Amino acid sequence: MADVGAPAPPGSGPATRLLDGRPGVDLSAVGRRAARIGGPALAVTYLSLLVLLPLAALLSNALSGGPAAFWRAVTQPEAVAALELTLVASLIVALVNSVAGLAIAWVLVRDQFRGKALVSALIDLPFALPTVVAGLTLLALYGPDSPFGVNLAGTRLGIGCALAFVTLPFCVRSVQPVLAELDRETEEAAASLGAKNTQVVRRIVLPSIAPAVLAGAGLAFARAVGEFGSVVLISGNLPFKTEVASSWIFSLSQSGDLSAASAVSVVLVLISLSVLLAIGWMRRRFDAPETV
Amino acid sequence: MSIIVDGVSKRFGDAVALDDVSLEVPTGSLTALLGPSGGGKSTLLRIIAGLDEPDRGSIRIEGEDLTGTPARKRGVGFCFQHYAPFRHLTVRRNVAFGLEIRRRPKAEVKARVDELLELVGLSHLGDRYPSQLSGGQRQRMALARALAIEPKVLLLDEPFGALDAQVRQQLRQWLRELHSTLHVTTVLVTHDQEEAMEVADRLAIINHGRLEQLGTPAHMYDHPANEFVLTFLGPATELDGAWVRPHDLVVHPAADRPDHPKARQGTVARVTHLGFEVRVDVDLDPEGSCWVQLSRGAAGELDLQPGDRVWVARTDVPADDEPPPSVVEEHHERHLVTVPPLS
Amino acid sequence: MTGRWRWPLRIGALGYLAVLVALPVGTVFYRAFDHGLAAAWDAITTTDALHALWLTVLVACIAVPLDTIFGVGVSLILARHRFPGAWLLDAFVDIPLALSPVVIGLSLILVYGKTGWFGNWLAARGITVIFSVPGIVMASAAVALPYVVREVLPVLQELGTEQEQAARTLGAGPWAVFRRITLPNIRRGLAYGITLTTARVLGEFGAVAIVSGAIAGKTETLTLYISDSIENLDPAGAYTGAVVLALFALAVLTVLTVTDRRRESWHGRAAK
Numbered sequence A: 001m002a003d004v005g006a007p008a009p010p011g012s013g014p015a016t017r018l019l020d021g022r023p024g025v026d027l028s029a030v031g032r033r034a035a036r037i038g039g040p041a042l043a044v045t046y047l048s049l050l051v052l053l054p055l056a057a058l059l060s061n062a063l064s065g066g067p068a069a070f071w072r073a074v075t076q077p078e079a080v081a082a083l084e085l086t087l088v089a090s091l092i093v094a095l096v097n098s099v100a101g102l103a104i105a106w107v108l109v110r111d112q113f114r115g116k117a118l119v120s121a122l123i124d125l126p127f128a129l130p131t132v133v134a135g136l137t138l139l140a141l142y143g144p145d146s147p148f149g150v151n152l153a154g155t156r157l158g159i160g161c162a163l164a165f166v167t168l169p170f171c172v173r174s175v176q177p178v179l180a181e182l183d184r185e186t187e188e189a190a191a192s193l194g195a196k197n198t199q200v201v202r203r204i205v206l207p208s209i210a211p212a213v214l215a216g217a218g219l220a221f222a223r224a225v226g227e228f229g230s231v232v233l234i235s236g237n238l239p240f241k242t243e244v245a246s247s248w249i250f251s252l253s254q255s256g257d258l259s260a261a262s263a264v265s266v267v268l269v270l271i272s273l274s275v276l277l278a279i280g281w282m283r284r285r286f287d288a289p290e291t292v
Numbered sequence B: 001m002s003i004i005v006d007g008v009s010k011r012f013g014d015a016v017a018l019d020d021v022s023l024e025v026p027t028g029s030l031t032a033l034l035g036p037s038g039g040g041k042s043t044l045l046r047i048i049a050g051l052d053e054p055d056r057g058s059i060r061i062e063g064e065d066l067t068g069t070p071a072r073k074r075g076v077g078f079c080f081q082h083y084a085p086f087r088h089l090t091v092r093r094n095v096a097f098g099l100e101i102r103r104r105p106k107a108e109v110k111a112r113v114d115e116l117l118e119l120v121g122l123s124h125l126g127d128r129y130p131s132q133l134s135g136g137q138r139q140r141m142a143l144a145r146a147l148a149i150e151p152k153v154l155l156l157d158e159p160f161g162a163l164d165a166q167v168r169q170q171l172r173q174w175l176r177e178l179h180s181t182l183h184v185t186t187v188l189v190t191h192d193q194e195e196a197m198e199v200a201d202r203l204a205i206i207n208h209g210r211l212e213q214l215g216t217p218a219h220m221y222d223h224p225a226n227e228f229v230l231t232f233l234g235p236a237t238e239l240d241g242a243w244v245r246p247h248d249l250v251v252h253p254a255a256d257r258p259d260h261p262k263a264r265q266g267t268v269a270r271v272t273h274l275g276f277e278v279r280v281d282v283d284l285d286p287e288g289s290c291w292v293q294l295s296r297g298a299a300g301e302l303d304l305q306p307g308d309r310v311w312v313a314r315t316d317v318p319a320d321d322e323p324p325p326s327v328v329e330e331h332h333e334r335h336l337v338t339v340p341p342l343s
Numbered sequence C: 001m002t003g004r005w006r007w008p009l010r011i012g013a014l015g016y017l018a019v020l021v022a023l024p025v026g027t028v029f030y031r032a033f034d035h036g037l038a039a040a041w042d043a044i045t046t047t048d049a050l051h052a053l054w055l056t057v058l059v060a061c062i063a064v065p066l067d068t069i070f071g072v073g074v075s076l077i078l079a080r081h082r083f084p085g086a087w088l089l090d091a092f093v094d095i096p097l098a099l100s101p102v103v104i105g106l107s108l109i110l111v112y113g114k115t116g117w118f119g120n121w122l123a124a125r126g127i128t129v130i131f132s133v134p135g136i137v138m139a140s141a142a143v144a145l146p147y148v149v150r151e152v153l154p155v156l157q158e159l160g161t162e163q164e165q166a167a168r169t170l171g172a173g174p175w176a177v178f179r180r181i182t183l184p185n186i187r188r189g190l191a192y193g194i195t196l197t198t199a200r201v202l203g204e205f206g207a208v209a210i211v212s213g214a215i216a217g218k219t220e221t222l223t224l225y226i227s228d229s230i231e232n233l234d235p236a237g238a239y240t241g242a243v244v245l246a247l248f249a250l251a252v253l254t255v256l257t258v259t260d261r262r263r264e265s266w267h268g269r270a271a272k
Helices: A029-064 A066-075 A079-108 A116-128 A131-143 A156-179 A185-191 A199-225 A228-234 A245-254 A258-285 B041-049 B091-101 B106-120 B135-148 B167-180 B195-201 B217-222 B227-233 B297-302 B332-334 C003-030 C035-043 C046-078 C086-098 C101-112 C119-124 C132-144 C145-158 C161-171 C174-203 C205-212 C222-231 C235-258 C264-268
Strands: A014-016 A023-025 B001-010 B015-025 B030-034 B055-062 B076-079 B153-157 B185-190 B202-208 B210-215 B237-239 B243-244 B249-253 B264-274 B276-285 B287-295 B309-314
Touching: A014 B210, A023 B041, A023 B217, A029 A258, A029 C046, A029 C086, A029 C101, A066 A079, A066 A258, A079 A116, A079 A156, A079 A199, A079 A245, A079 A258, A079 B106, A079 C003, A116 A156, A116 A258, A116 C003, A116 C174, A116 C235, A131 A156, A131 A228, A131 C003, A131 C174, A131 C222, A131 C235, A156 C003, A185 A199, A185 B135, A185 B237, A199 A258, A199 C086, A199 C101, A228 C222, A245 A258, A245 C101, A245 C205, A258 C086, A258 C101, B001 B041, B001 C101, B015 B041, B015 B055, B015 B210, B030 B041, B030 B195, B030 C035, B041 B076, B041 B185, B055 B076, B055 B227, B076 B135, B091 B106, B091 B135, B106 B135, B135 B167, B167 B309, B185 B195, B185 B276, B195 B227, B202 B217, B202 B227, B210 B227, B217 B227, B227 B243, B237 B249, B237 B287, B249 B287, B264 B287, B264 B297, B264 C222, B276 B309, B287 B297, C003 C101, C003 C235, C035 C046, C035 C235, C046 C086, C046 C145, C046 C174, C046 C222, C046 C235, C086 C145, C101 C132, C101 C205, C132 C174, C145 C174, C161 C174, C174 C222, C174 C235, C205 C222, C222 C235
Parallel strands: B030 B185, B030 B202, B076 B153, B153 B185
Antiparallel strands: A014 A023, B001 B015, B001 B055, B202 B210, B237 B243, B249 B309, B264 B276, B264 B309, B276 B287
């Protein structure tokens, strides 16, 4: 008599013996096999339908009129102006917010005061708030009805404010955990070797958090070049003055010129992807090498 | 005297870390601060270094009162248990750090770094990063880095605690040799009594924030000031209400009664072979138990089995009833609890 | 913290934060209730506003669960299995983070619009995606795709397989293992991810603007309603709508603060 509960011989597939000796189907094996094939297939399908196919269509559409049409769409004066404005503004905002983000992270990690949790929540606010609401609030405060008497509507500074608002969390949250986990002993070691506080910060702390600051700046930049909702209200979208790339793409698609819109979109995507890749490369290069 | 600690006390919130500790570290010596974890040794070391401040008391280094002075002005070299390497700098730059801060000329810095790397055996690893070194190599780098600034005293906070047993052994001997070459006053914090006794000229035992005893390892082993020091520094077992070292006991078979009038009868409970030593646990008549440490040869000759009837006697005190001399270390009476001496 | 720098740093950092973030948000509430509670109530209960609210909630109720199931599934796949191209899947999931929402919307039109790749196929079956609710759902799901994965995957990777293996040796099948071992352990990361996803979906503007045609009363989400109101010089509508969304954002913030997640997860996968 066969052993009760003996495992099925290899290769026999779902058919097996149940614990009481009766022959049966091992549902878990069937389930596992289905999951192993079906799972990734479903995931890839979802991803394709929502992201991959559309991106492919974007690329294809951008080139659908041939390289000449692509070039024309991209070098159109309004497109160039919009791209230029977007890049410069995003760069400046990324730099400013890197510094501000570092300062805020420093205060959060190394300073003690009541209400820290509130400050922390405040930093996440731009991330939780819909972009259009962000734009509205900035408009309310620094637009035509501003209680301060400033009017940033239709100005590049207004755009800068909107971009700074939405990208601040990236700059703070990328630095904060690294700063918090810094080994204080290395700072004490530096102090015991004679370094003053400023020297400790400059020579020991900053180099250690530089990769994180860089990563935050990269994320901020990538977000800023694509930002739409918060900018659109305060900028007024004045061509050649306050029209950012995403607004230009939007108006192109509204007017039906989809291939031009695609062309400019492709350029925008290439820019943010290259920045992210470059930052990744720099981090890998400048991070102290790790042992196996 | 290189370091004079006078009446130092420190609390963290409600917890007392150090309670009125005073001690002196002779110039050129290697003193170990020994004690159980959490006893206050690291706190004391950090106070000497200037990384923490005492609530009360003072620190003098080479005659100078440095109590209020920050760490960077004290001229002490400090090594951490986890090395505190500057990860973004190469080994060379790590070692050079203190000299670069002091703006020494480049040629001088290079020469000194070369010299130190040679001394600690890391010349071939100068351009690596700390993450590429083993634990032992990192600690040697940390030592080189601390020595680069020619410190008045060298302070080591459990320097070998994070290393494998074998590496620890090697580095202990290496540290001993380094010290005899350089003669820098060194204070070493450790919770490993074997390490302390092997490496240090003098021991200071610190427990619950108080200094229990100060002296040479040999003296403290044989003349512990109290029960804590006795049990901390070496194996101990009780016989007739007094503490005795297990290697100071002998076992005789029941038929062969020893001459000692205080010999006791008992039954072997267990025999454990630990390589060179053999540990024999004995249940005594009418009650109580002790254990005896025998060499392999002696145990082999006796060939004891659990259940055997035996005699147990001391070999460290004479047969008469006179109490042995006092074991209390002279300088530190005010800190020590007097307990029945070893007899 | 060193004495000399403490106050300048504090004032500078917190001042920047106040001017940039705290003030503007406070103003929205002020403006919304400027003319009193009743006026605000009227503004938010117009037909268009209510429809926008309903549409927004509907879209969230579809897009968020879809993204959540996808997110958990992909996390499980990536964390528990090795296969060639795994790194590619990982990178693809992050794509929406690097794209402008306008670009995402545009690319969806190029596939599902009348002249898009599937245009004819869909029209033949009478399905409209673009300028209609399904399009809005897809756009919202696309932009919020990465969040659940980014929160759950690191947790799964840190969790390791030992507990699951132990459960299997004790006789648990795959579903039981998931329900009793995996799920309880990823609960926090999952909650955080779902919260971020919902926030993103509710707040999406650019992609939805392109894809929906912003037809008031039909395909306008709340965010579109706000922008429309401003353009139609109806600030009351805009601000009250903004308050509704801001209130939700504050709820999100509370969840974020309370679950107190380490921020490493969504920044650890930075530069790709």
